[in-house]
Amino acid sequence: MHSPHNRRILLIDDMVSIHDDFRKILAPQAAQDRLDQLESRLFGTEPRMQVSGFELDCALQGAQGVAMAGAAAEAQRPYAVAFVDMRMPPGWDGVQTIERLWQTDSALQVVLCTAYSDYSWEEVLDRLDGHERLLVLKKPFDAIEVRQMANTLVDKWNLMRQAAWKMETLEAAVRSRTEELSQANLRLQAEMEERKQLESRMVQTEKLASIGQLAAGVAHEINNPLGFLSSNFGMLEEYLQSVFDILSVYESAEPGMAESAATLIRCTREQSKLAFLREDIPVLIAESREGMERVGKIVQSLKDFSRADTEQKWEWADLHRGIESTMNIIASDIRKSADLVREYGDLPLVECVPSQLNQVVMNLLVNAVHAAGPGRGRIVVRTGAADGEAWFEVEDAGCGIPADVLPRIFDPFFTTKAIGKGTGLGLSLSYGIVQRHQGRIEVRTALGEGSTFRVTLPVRQQLAAA
Template identity: 40%
Template structure:
């Protein structure tokens, strides 16, 4: 029922077997009251209008029925036409058909909100009897014949207004119930997202912890294999075997890096980049990765879409999603669409409840026409090692890596998919302002003479510490070892003046971190060089260099060549 009908419904049905009664009702109700008449003043007093003397009662729209059966048909027809009656005046005695009480019950069976006035010249029923026989007695008034015109007008005015207010109240209740349903659905979605977020956080902590410990093993193995391959007594056949082992270890290192990325513990080298340009540079490589039966459609934004991010990580997000789309479109192929567009996150939006600030974002959309996913699969797509591919066809870390990178960039992702209808990933990154100036050219490193330097190596993993120390000594470095932060403080007390570079793990037992050591030693020796290493790359936020000065960073696992190159660069004096 429309609000317009509710606001102006003055439709009244008169049900009486005497035609003269119908004429009387028309004379009383079908003409509007004149300004200043007693009835208008009385209505104004009842409804508290501002100017009683100017109030006018409405002209009511009347229809007639002479028997109960006819009244039921008229009410039913009016409801079907969207023009219900607000009030019905019903005579009690209407032979030979239904009496007034039965008629009212029939009318209420099709229109329960109808306001009713029972008209009678006899005491046919007591009020208690009427209450027992009528189902909605709270919508009933009695009018004794012969009736006073003023009383009829007052009843008509009051009951049409009551009907209007009742409808408005019901509309408000319906609206409130709808809001409650929507809010309940939103809360259920938020609870599901929170549960999923907590699960992903727990899995991420587990994955990060495993990767951290495994990195130490991989680091020691890689360095040992490198030293073995470079040994002069190793035969070519053994070198080939060692090279194969090194390749396997690099694959293991790649897996740990993906786990660290998922757990948001991978270092970021942040710059302001245009996502349009990143994708344009990546398209050639992507087309090589995709099958010839897949067409690629790139839809860049019409203007630069600046974000703050790690170019390599953003490229990995795009590549992983495109490769996932490729696999979903095998073997028949299909269409892959990559689009970039601005997006405004409004306050109160569902995504804003993910602790993301409202404001401008950049949306990356990757859409395929592949096989799609069911609801159960969608719930698990970001879990590490979860895959729907055949054994040997995937690690289950592609989308987990996407999840970690997007989270680390303070963004979020949405996915829509149906079986047989393809999949759409929407990835959102906070928008950034365009860079003011081009970055300054890098200063060429000065010649270095690192082989005579003294290094204080702090590493709680015995195997890593011994292997790396032996490799550094083999290259001419002098190495002082410490098993943790407290031991390093003791070594510093005795040899602090001799140390040229602190090479420390970040997280160690006993509560003293590599960063704590660096700050303390720098307080005594501002010229001390610092190189921090960790299996948790995010332990040192290189994306904020002002926080840690000019500390260098080396993520685990690393090989001896990377370590030596970084040591040379770090120890080398400036121009």
């Protein structure tokens, strides 16, 4: 809050008579005021208009006046105006005194009192850089002139002080409002970033749901004819075995047949390459059955990966099964680029959303395949458990992650891959999935040596996540 109206005046003059004159002009005696009031009460006359007085302090030399101004400023009771004589031997003259006064209190309004001077007015202005705070009073001076100057400069000082206080208040309000706006802007940016991530996750989740439904549908459509094929293939094996048994009987009965019939059978046997067929047909059947079993595994992996029947429910799942299902889906990509090594530990069942963790595994494996580069790489998948947590990690022997890129790898849409090779959402979505599982995803990397991404999950979820 701004200070009360300041009417403090400092007079610096080496003549005591001047001090007395200024007291009469600027600080009327209290006794005279009391006599005026008594006269008004006795004779019923109108009281004389009270002239507002000033608080006047006097100094005989410039050094004394500067010390008084400094003490007043430190005491938070500064002078508003100073009347300074030009010549005050043997000490500082008026110009020197004013220079030091303004060094002590730059807001002080000054009146330079002079009858004659060792300086021209131009020299005074050149030395004193404060023309807006300086007036000149020529001696001999008039009392009215002194009082008018005092009133005007005191009002000016108070108005400037009020303006400065209002400016400080306004600046403080502006700073406060600016800080509020900055904080609001930061919150808005955070909310926009969060919304952007949520929208990207929703889009990706919808895509995954569509892919899951498609995979489940494809698996179902393949599984039905595969069941017919497998059943019929078993019957075909039995029929072929019966045919081979009949042919064996014919061969054993061949010596007792007529020569013409035996010759016909031998020629037919040689033309049909029966011996070769007996060796090759079982091999073809075994290979076909192996192919059907592989198709069956792929179908089961699609079903395990999509888990369309779970509707994203939390359940106790075998992480190894999910990892294997995911590796089966992208087995061809892995075989083209790297050797896959499994280093599995003992894992308990983990409470999770299996399809979401399968997506994390796929993202990490795809990144590891891409990190392998043009040469053949090596991918290691490890698992383990300790202290109520289960973990799995994917290690590649690629080029590693640069230090300036590492802080941004989990940012949405950030990618170092070529245009069209990646969306920049894989690790971001994986991070979000792991966070929703109350887990953590960590990376160890070294340039030229590769990277390892480890996902650690609690075996049992807290109630908030369930």
